[in-house]
Amino acid sequence: MAKRTAKRKPTSTKKKKKPFSWKLSRQNQIILGSLFMLLGIALFFSFVSSLSSWEIDQSTITELGRREVQADNALNKFGAALSDFLMHKGFGLAAFVIPILITLTGLYYFFGLTLKKLVSKWFWGLFLMMWGSIALGFFSEPGNALGGRVGTEINDFLQDYTGSLGVVLTLIFVLVIALVRLFNFAPDKSLNWVSARLNSLLRFFQSIELPKIDLSRNRQEVEESFESTADLKSEEVELNHLEEEVVAETRPSPAPAPTPTPTPTPSPSTSVTLDTEIPAAAQAPAPTDEVDFKVEAVKEEKEESVIKAEKLVKDYGEYDPRLELGKYQFPPIKLLDSHGLDGAEGGITINKAELEENKNKIVATLKNYKIGIAQIKATIGPTVTLYEIVPEAGVRISKIKNLEDDIALSLSALGIRIIAPIPGKGTIGIEVPNTKPSVVSMRSVIASTKFQKSKMELPIAFGKTISNETFVVDLAKMPHMLMAGATGQGKSVGLNAVISSLLYKKHPAEVKFVLVDPKKVELTLYNKIERHFLAKLPDSEEAIITDTTKVIHTLNSLCIEMDSRYELLKGAMVRNIKEYNQKFKARRLNPEEGHRYLPYIVLVIDEFADLIMTAGKEVETPIARLAQLARAIGIHLIIATQRPSVNVITGIIKANFPARLAFRVTSKIDSRTILDGPGADQLIGRGDMLYTQGNDVTRLQCAFVDTPEVEQITEFIGSQRAYPEAHLLPEYVDENSGTSIDNIVSERDSKFRDAAEVVVTAQQGSASLIQRKLKLGYNRAGRIIDQLEAAGIVGPFEGSKARQVLVPDMYSLEQLLENETT
Numbered sequence: 001m002a003k004r005t006a007k008r009k010p011t012s013t014k015k016k017k018k019p020f021s022w023k024l025s026r027q028n029q030i031i032l033g034s035l036f037m038l039l040g041i042a043l044f045f046s047f048v049s050s051l052s053s054w055e056i057d058q059s060t061i062t063e064l065g066r067r068e069v070q071a072d073n074a075l076n077k078f079g080a081a082l083s084d085f086l087m088h089k090g091f092g093l094a095a096f097v098i099p100i101l102i103t104l105t106g107l108y109y110f111f112g113l114t115l116k117k118l119v120s121k122w123f124w125g126l127f128l129m130m131w132g133s134i135a136l137g138f139f140s141e142p143g144n145a146l147g148g149r150v151g152t153e154i155n156d157f158l159q160d161y162t163g164s165l166g167v168v169l170t171l172i173f174v175l176v177i178a179l180v181r182l183f184n185f186a187p188d189k190s191l192n193w194v195s196a197r198l199n200s201l202l203r204f205f206q207s208i209e210l211p212k213i214d215l216s217r218n219r220q221e222v223e224e225s226f227e228s229t230a231d232l233k234s235e236e237v238e239l240n241h242l243e244e245e246v247v248a249e250t251r252p253s254p255a256p257a258p259t260p261t262p263t264p265t266p267s268p269s270t271s272v273t274l275d276t277e278i279p280a281a282a283q284a285p286a287p288t289d290e291v292d293f294k295v296e297a298v299k300e301e302k303e304e305s306v307i308k309a310e311k312l313v314k315d316y317g318e319y320d321p322r323l324e325l326g327k328y329q330f331p332p333i334k335l336l337d338s339h340g341l342d343g344a345e346g347g348i349t350i351n352k353a354e355l356e357e358n359k360n361k362i363v364a365t366l367k368n369y370k371i372g373i374a375q376i377k378a379t380i381g382p383t384v385t386l387y388e389i390v391p392e393a394g395v396r397i398s399k400i401k402n403l404e405d406d407i408a409l410s411l412s413a414l415g416i417r418i419i420a421p422i423p424g425k426g427t428i429g430i431e432v433p434n435t436k437p438s439v440v441s442m443r444s445v446i447a448s449t450k451f452q453k454s455k456m457e458l459p460i461a462f463g464k465t466i467s468n469e470t471f472v473v474d475l476a477k478m479p480h481m482l483m484a485g486a487t488g489q490g491k492s493v494g495l496n497a498v499i500s501s502l503l504y505k506k507h508p509a510e511v512k513f514v515l516v517d518p519k520k521v522e523l524t525l526y527n528k529i530e531r532h533f534l535a536k537l538p539d540s541e542e543a544i545i546t547d548t549t550k551v552i553h554t555l556n557s558l559c560i561e562m563d564s565r566y567e568l569l570k571g572a573m574v575r576n577i578k579e580y581n582q583k584f585k586a587r588r589l590n591p592e593e594g595h596r597y598l599p600y601i602v603l604v605i606d607e608f609a610d611l612i613m614t615a616g617k618e619v620e621t622p623i624a625r626l627a628q629l630a631r632a633i634g635i636h637l638i639i640a641t642q643r644p645s646v647n648v649i650t651g652i653i654k655a656n657f658p659a660r661l662a663f664r665v666t667s668k669i670d671s672r673t674i675l676d677g678p679g680a681d682q683l684i685g686r687g688d689m690l691y692t693q694g695n696d697v698t699r700l701q702c703a704f705v706d707t708p709e710v711e712q713i714t715e716f717i718g719s720q721r722a723y724p725e726a727h728l729l730p731e732y733v734d735e736n737s738g739t740s741i742d743n744i745v746s747e748r749d750s751k752f753r754d755a756a757e758v759v760v761t762a763q764q765g766s767a768s769l770i771q772r773k774l775k776l777g778y779n780r781a782g783r784i785i786d787q788l789e790a791a792g793i794v795g796p797f798e799g800s801k802a803r804q805v806l807v808p809d810m811y812s813l814e815q816l817l818e819n820e821t822t
């Protein structure tokens with residue numbers, strides 16, 4: 001990507017003759033827009049005036065050419081002719097749609113709105129006009145022009161064949177089509193809407209009545225209760241009682257007996273404050289006045305904000321983060337393929353003969369080593385079958401463990417894993433791959449009730465366990481994951497499974513992805529959902545990050561985001577993002593104080609090894625910092641690598657990534673690096689994986705989601721209405737590069753322009769040339785060359801070679817500098 005931007009700059013400076021295009025310039029749009037608007041308005045008035053004058057003007061129509069003939073229309077003869085044509089001979093009153101559409105077109109042009117939607121407006125407008133004309137034509141009499149000639153004629157025609165009833169029914173049916181297609185009309189929704197309105201009306205009347213009852217009490221209270229609701233008011237009365245009691249309680253100093261305070265069910269936060277304060281005051285009756293003051297101050301403060309929030313919620317409902325994309329539709333399950341299986345939970349073929357054979361072989365092999373078996377049981381999974389054996393008393397477990405290779409040999413199978421003992425079961429497990437493994441489709445895990453009904457914050461359907469159960473984990477609880485596997489063993493499929501699980505469960509307002517893909521192939525599919533689900537740096541063109549410098553900037557930017565989120569959490573007095581968002585939804589956090597709804601941020605790095613090799617500490621430090629601290633504020637990291645060696649997955653990274661996922665790796669050492677134990681080297685590939693989040697290691701078959709399926713999902717999401725741009729991360733200014741600082745035009749050296757000319761004329765970007773030609777000191781020339789680089793005039797430092805000059809000639813330079821100032 002860096003290459004691309006570097007190349008782009010000089011071309012932008014060349015001024016090529018623009019080819020002719022039908023696209024109007026902004027100025028022409030405004031001119032055309034105003035023309036349409038005026039035309040629309042004129043036509044409207046012409047139509048209005050023709051309502052009374054059309055009969056008189058009939059005579060003038062035939063004599064249009066004669067100058068002395070006058071018409072009664074607002075637009076004189078011209079208007080009379082147009083009105084006659086469009087209303088009388090055309091569509092009657094329904095022709096009013098035409099000036100409206102023309103004015104609307106004018107508005108679209110005038111304000112430079114995208115014209116895409118205008119086409120549908122015209123379609124439905126003309127549809128309405130036709131329908132209106134025919135409907136009005138139904139009531140037309142020879143002497144009036146209600147439906148115009150078109151409406152009347154069509155009516156006559158239809159009536160001749162279907163009679164009046166047929167016409168009425170046809171019109172109703174067409175109206176239903178329009179309502180359904182245009183307004184998504186659904187009878188159930190409409191009923192809900194009506195009942196909601198009725199309820200709110202009812203509530204309104206109730207709230208008017210209640211204050212009257214309270215008039216006898218206290219004037220101030222009544223005024224307040226008029227504004228707030230009935231329950232809020234009664235709560236206040238109760239609080240006042242409590243307050244009096246507390247004050248009374250604290251004054252007589254030696255009264256340690258804790259009086260049972262009445263608990264009258266006020267709102268939760270107010271009750272908490274009082275509960276905690278009362279015993280303290282009662283047990284330690286220090287300076288009485290101070291206690292009084294404290295109790296009152298805290299209570300009042302709480303009360304005010306809570307009451308205000310509750311009133312806001314009552315008036316506007318809870319804050320809904322999904323509202324901006326309220327019509328967003330989640331991807332349907334049908335976008336996923338069942339991969340030849342039934343698409344539901346099952347899909348495993350049981351081969352009885354294979355089971356029996358394996359069992360016999362295991363028993364025989366162990367017998368050869370004088371190990372007796374008390375019991376053996378098989379659990380069939382999608383890829384492997386687990387044989388659980390209970391050895392006879394007195395057999396040492398380590399003995400069986402050591403026989404791993406012998407058992408593998410006798411079963412002549414790859415990928416045998418022995419778990420001795422199975423944690424929490426007291427048995428020994430031998431996992432034997434099935435000769436015909438079944439594919440676990442993403443469709444089957446997404447469709448599973450476990451995933452569909454999951455209440456997790458960030459549920460991920462990884463695949464199925466050995467006992468064929470859908471395995472769903474919460475990324476929010478992990479809270480970060482390390483993924484490793486040799487090439488071709490299913491890592492990319494695994495990443496896609498993670499991302500698509502979240503896409504199936506989360507609204508664009510709730511989660512944002514930061515995607516890092518140095519290989520530039522795996523994650524590019526997600527470009528389509530940039531404005532829905534991706535987050536990026538403010539100055540970057542593409543959301544998917546492929547360039548190492550950008551990665552460093554993004555990681556630092558995420559650290560800034562993390563710090564600012566911590567500040568917000570502190571200000572809101574909550575411990576984590578979940579509580580924060582709940583409080584924000586309940587309108588208890590003021591957006592004017594900087595509070596905002598916080599989406600989860602999931603950072604996915606595909607091929608971490610490349611990054612750490614090129615950038616080392618610069619990448620490691622922010623990742624470690626994020627991994628250590630970001631759990632509470634909703635930033636989660638998923639890092640994948642082909643090479644799980646210790647110089648890639650360093651101690652500090654490993655220590656902060658509790659969740660590990662291993663596909664097949666090539667050596668025991670790699671397995672140890674990723675899982676802290678062997679096992680991953682014995683997997684059979686194609687999505688066979690081990691997952692651990694602490695102690696237990698679970699063998700799973702990763703759900704399979706193919707590239708075309710991911711494409712379909714992103715296509716489905718991408719074609720829907722989106723936010724204006726990707727979610728923007730905070731700006732990060734790299735202090736070392738200085739580029740972003742130096743490109744401030746006003747801070748440039750006074751000789752900057754001269755130097756630029758020298759460099760472009762000579763086509764040689766060296767500081768010593770500037771030094772010589774402009775007679776400047778070395779430091780100043782060096783500073784200027786940095787500024788030239790920031791301005792895109794020369795390329796980066798290339799060691800002993802002179803820098804490349806990116807601007808081909810003086811003309812292009814002029815253009816570039818001119819564009820900068822405008």
Ligand SMILES: Nc1ncnc2c1ncn2[C@@H]1O[C@H](COP(=O)(O)OP(=O)(O)OP(=O)(O)O)[C@@H](O)[C@H]1O
Pocket residue numbers: 439440485486487488489490491492493494642686687688701702703704705
């Ligand atoms: N869960 C799975 N179920 C069935 N087959 C799978 C599964 N995962 C991967 N495969 C098969 O393995 C192939 C390689 O998978 P994938 O592209 O995910 O490997 P990778 O580890 O990402 O490789 P690389 O690192 O080279 O990109 C897939 O094309 C597919 O045929």
